[in-house]
Amino acid sequence: MNVQLPTNTFKHAIREGRPQIGLWTSLCSNVAAEVIGGAGFDWILIDTEHAPNELPMVFSQLQGLVGGTAVPVVRPAWNDMVLMKRLLDIGVQNLLIPYVQTPEEARAAVASTRYPPQGIRGVAVTHRANRYGRIKDYHKQCGDEICVIVQIETRLALQNLEAIAAIDGVDGLFIGPSDLAAAFGHLGEPGHPEVRAAIEDALKRIRKSGKAPGILAPIEADARHWLSVGCVVLAVGSDAGLLARHSEELASKFKK
Numbered sequence: 001m002n003v004q005l006p007t008n009t010f011k012h013a014i015r016e017g018r019p020q021i022g023l024w025t026s027l028c029s030n031v032a033a034e035v036i037g038g039a040g041f042d043w044i045l046i047d048t049e050h051a052p053n054e055l056p057m058v059f060s061q062l063q064g065l066v067g068g069t070a071v072p073v074v075r076p077a078w079n080d081m082v083l084m085k086r087l088l089d090i091g092v093q094n095l096l097i098p099y100v101q102t103p104e105e106a107r108a109a110v111a112s113t114r115y116p117p118q119g120i121r122g123v124a125v126t127h128r129a130n131r132y133g134r135i136k137d138y139h140k141q142c143g144d145e146i147c148v149i150v151q152i153e154t155r156l157a158l159q160n161l162e163a164i165a166a167i168d169g170v171d172g173l174f175i176g177p178s179d180l181a182a183a184f185g186h187l188g189e190p191g192h193p194e195v196r197a198a199i200e201d202a203l204k205r206i207r208k209s210g211k212a213p214g215i216l217a218p219i220e221a222d223a224r225h226w227l228s229v230g231c232v233v234l235a236v237g238s239d240a241g242l243l244a245r246h247s248e249e250l251a252s253k254f255k256k
Helices: 009-015 030-037 055-065 081-089 103-111 138-145 155-159 161-165 177-183 193-209 220-228 239-254
Strands: 020-025 043-047 071-075 094-097 147-152 170-175 212-216 233-238
Touching: 009 020, 009 071, 009 147, 009 170, 020 030, 020 239, 030 043, 030 055, 043 055, 055 071, 055 081, 081 094, 081 103, 103 147, 103 161, 103 170, 147 155, 147 161, 155 161, 161 170, 161 193, 170 193, 177 193, 193 212, 220 233, 233 239
Parallel strands: 020 043, 020 233, 043 071, 071 094, 094 147, 147 170, 170 212, 212 233
Antiparallel strands: none
């Protein structure tokens, strides 16, 4: 049996500057993942930082996304080699790493996704990522198809943006508006003029670096604006948000 390593269509798309529209999933459900995975999005973010997701649940959500339109991207709880090793072994090719503030932290994130001598990823022989040993040269190829996007969420990260973007293996830089607002002293106000100006400047600098800029923008007008200024990796909402708001809307129609 000649089994080939899957091409990472998401990574190739963002390298070519083709906008990828995604949705967050925070419901920790393989059924929810299957439902939204076939909705037409380019990618689905499986969150383990701000959602009660654990590895077996992520595994089942990856299975739920098989056959849909959307490529899975997983956010580990932290920039941690052990967390990333376990996600990579269950077949994750795209990682969104939270709270990266320095080029050293970005370099560590990339190293966690590469086998020695390029990195420090632990070596296993039989796992889902290599189709249980059926991709014979997986260890030699896999680095080419792994995508690392780092999150820019603090003032220090903004100061180090170009140095972070310059790290080989960093494919994109993703703005976290809520954490950035908090860092600027405007907690709960991601639309504050000071925060918005910082985001505009950051996206411009990311584009100039040659890496893919990204952001979470659940408000449609914001999402369309960020697309118009060159954002490539765009998340436009979450399954939890959709369920909460639309269930409230439906209830309000009958509960005056």
